[in-house]
Amino acid sequence: xxxxxxxxxxxxxxxxxxxxxxxxxxxxxxxxxxxxxxxxxxxxxxxxxxxxxxxxxxxxxxxxxxxxxxxxxxxxxxxxxxxxxxxxxxxxxxxxxxxxxxxxxxxxxxxxxxxxxxxxxxxxxxxxxxxxxxxxxxxxxxxxxxxxxxxxxxxxxxxxxxxxxxxxxxxxxxxxxxxxxxxxxxxxxxxxxxxxxxxxxxxxxxxxxxxxxxxxxxxxxxxxxxxxxxxxxxxxxxxxxxxxxxxxxxxxxxxxxxxxxxxxxxxxxxxxxxxxxxxxxxxxxxxxxxxxxxxxxxxxxxxxxxxxxxxxxxxxxxxxxxxxxxxxxxxxxxxxxxxxxxxxxxxxxxxxxxxxxxxxxxxxxxxxxxxxxxxxxxxxxxxxxxxxxxxxxxxxxxxxxxxxxx
Numbered sequence: 143x144x145x146x147x148x149x150x151x152x153x154x155x156x157x158x159x160x161x162x163x164x165x166x167x168x169x170x171x172x173x174x175x176x177x178x179x180x181x182x183x184x185x186x187x188x189x190x191x192x193x194x195x196x197x198x199x200x201x202x203x204x205x206x207x208x209x210x211x212x213x214x215x216x217x218x219x220x221x222x223x224x225x226x227x228x229x230x231x232x233x234x235x236x237x238x239x240x241x242x243x244x245x246x247x248x249x250x251x252x253x254x255x256x257x258x259x260x261x262x263x264x265x266x267x268x269x270x271x272x273x274x275x276x277x278x279x280x281x282x283x284x285x286x287x288x289x290x291x292x293x294x295x296x297x298x299x300x301x302x303x304x305x306x307x308x309x310x311x312x313x314x315x316x317x318x319x320x321x322x323x324x325x326x327x328x329x330x331x332x333x334x335x336x337x338x339x340x341x342x343x344x345x346x347x348x349x350x351x352x353x354x355x356x357x358x359x360x361x362x363x364x365x366x367x368x369x370x371x372x373x374x375x376x377x378x379x380x381x382x383x384x385x386x387x388x389x390x391x392x393x394x395x396x397x398x399x400x401x402x403x404x405x406x407x408x409x410x411x412x413x414x415x416x417x418x419x420x421x422x423x424x425x426x427x428x429x430x431x432x433x434x435x436x437x438x439x440x441x442x443x444x445x446x447x448x449x450x451x452x453x454x455x456x457x458x459x460x461x462x463x464x465x466x467x468x469x470x471x472x473x474x475x476x477x478x479x480x481x482x483x484x485x486x487x488x489x490x491x492x493x494x495x496x497x498x499x500x501x502x503x504x505x506x507x508x509x510x511x512x513x514x515x516x517x518x519x520x521x522x523x524x525x526x527x528x529x530x531x532x533x534x535x536x537x538x539x540x541x542x543x544x545x546x547x548x
Contacts, residue, residue, distance in 0.1 A: 176488070177486060177487055177500060177504060180486075181503055181506060181510065184507060184514065185197065185510060187514075188510065188513075188514030188517070188518075191514070192517045192518065195517055196513070196514055197388070199388050199389065199391040199392035201513065201517070202385070202388050202389065203388075203389055203392045204513075205506075205509050206396070206398070206506075206509075207319070207320075207396050207398045207399070207464070208509055208512075209505050209506055210319075210398035210401065210402050210460050210464075211236070211458075211460040211464070212457070212479045212483060212508070213402050213405075213501070213502050214401075214402060214453050215232055215233075215453060215454060215477070216479075216480045216484050216502065216504060216505045217406065217409050217453060217498045217501050218450035218453035218454070218480075219232070219450065219477075219481055219484045219501070220484045220487065220489050220497070220498055220501040221409075221422060221449065221496075221498070222446055222450050223485075223490075223491065223496060224422060224423060224426040224493060224494060224495070224496045225422060225426045225442065225446055225493060226492075226493035227283040227443070227447075228283050228284055228287065228481070229283065229477065230284065230287040230290070230477050231268075231272065231287040231288075231290030231291040231294055231454075231477070232287075232451075232453075232454040232457070232477045232480060233473040233474065233475060233476030233477035233478070234294035234295040234298055234476075235265065235290065235451065235454040235455075235458070235473070236454045236455070236458035236461060236472070236473045236476055237294070237458060237472030237473025237474070237476070238294040238295075238297050238298045238301075238458070238473070239264060239265050239268075239454065239459075240458030240459060240461055240462035240473075241302055241458075241468035241472065242264065242301070243258070243261045243459055243462055243468070244308040244462055244467065245308065246260065247310055248308060248310060248311070248312075254314050257315075258459060261455045261458070261459060262452050262455045262459075263452075264455060265451040265453075265454050265455025265456070265458075266448045266449070266452040267448075267451065268290075268454075269447045269448045269449065269451015269454065270447060270448040270451065271290075272290055272447045272450075272451070273444040273447030273448060277439070277440040277444060278440060291477070295473075298472065298473065299470055302469065302470045303470075306469075306470060307468065307469050307470075308469075310462065310463070310467055310468070311466075315463050316463050317463070318397050318398070318460065318463040319397075319398055319460055319461070319462070319464030319465070319466075320466070321396065321397050322393040322394050322396045322397065323335055323336065323339070323394055323395050323396070323397065323400060325394055333394030335394065335395075336389055336390040337386060337387075337390050340382060340385075340386025340387075340389075340390070340395075341386075343382050347375075347379065348375055348379065351371075351374075355371060398460055398464070401456070401460065402502070405453070405456070406498060406499060406502055409498040410497075410499055413498060418442075418445070421437050422442055422445075422446065423494055425437060425439050425442045425443075426493035426495075427493060427494030457476065458472070461473075461476075479505075479508060480505075482508060482529070482532075482533045482536075483501055483505035483507075483508055484496065484501050485533060485537055485540065486507050486508065487499075487501040487503050487504030487505070487507075488504070488540075489501070490540050491537070491540065504536075507532070508529065508532075511525075511528065511529055511532065512525060512529070
């Protein structure tokens with residue numbers, strides 16, 4: 143997010159002006175930067191407490207893989223909350239759709255390349271049903287999706303009650319949750335393709351930021367000064383490079399991480415560079431005003447819930463392939479983890495505020511807490527209480543920042 147400061151008014155030419163603007167930047171955009179600061183503090187703390195084990199290549203790789211299926215859900219949940227709705231059905235929808243995928247692969251003998259599109263389309267249809275119940279019939283989203291959660295829970299039990307667990311032996315499907323992209327060649331023990339992918343991410347990020355800045359200047363919008371802008375580019379690029387270097391030391395980027403990155407890129411583009419994205423945030427900010435301005439609020443609701451259903455299907459695929467099986471308990475509490483990740487990532491319960499990139503950071507924050515506490519041997523009871531406290535703090539932070547702005 144760019145700070146509201148006119149180019150000609152910037153006084154960052156001196157060291158004092160530079161640090162003053164940096165402080166103002168963080169203060170006025172604390173909602174966006176707060177989660178990055180929190181993640182940085184969490185990682186540094188656990189790295190010190192575990193004597194560096196937390197930031198080891200193996201642990202970071204496992205942490206990101208374990209984050210994948212929740213992060214995908216959190217992206218969709220962010221958009222749902224942005225339009226002032228909620229979806230409680232996504233957890234067991236993911237478990238149910240993952241079980242359907244397992245049945246198609248094992249009992250029906252359907253190819254993975256056919257199974258995955260079928261599951262994604264089925265997920266979108268189920269999401270659209272929620273959208274119709276909410277937007278057309280007028281059922282509150284809490285009630286409609288709670289009903290869906292119970293239906294999907296029962297359906298999951300029904301199709302897994304005979305075997306209990308459906309084991310998947312398709313190596314290509316299981317690789318989605320457990321495999322890594324090919325290294326092509328290793329350079330001093332580092333996976334070359336992963337390094338190239340990381341470099342590509344940095345280039346795309348820098349070009350995107352420069353393009354956004356140029357467009358704002360073209361239309362005389364306010365932007366931050368060049369020194370602060372350059373510092374931001376260097377800082378984020380350094381983080382991407384460091385994570386890439388850590389992963390390249392192990393097995394490189396996993397397919398789960400690649401899929402997660404693709405979801406973020408696609409949804410970030412849709413929400414920031416398209417008319418649809420602007421309409422979604424307009425509906426979230428003020429549904430009545432959006433309707434009066436000609437935006438089809440019902441259509442936006444259908445699209446958001448259909449998208450949520452598709453991402454729930456993708457989450458189910460990632461989770462099922464990671465376990466290499468479908469179980470009766472798949473999807474339990476997924477929706478709560480996704481909601482927590484979205485709120486920690488900066489989405490506002492008042493609607494109209496939230497970024498998909500923030501949802502990913504929120505999911506990584508939750509996964510980092512779990513990973514760090516597991517390494518320290520913290521009991522599961524304390525883990526739940528600490529994670530609950532973090533979520534409460536995120537919501538309190540949201541309420542307090544909205545009061546200050548109001």
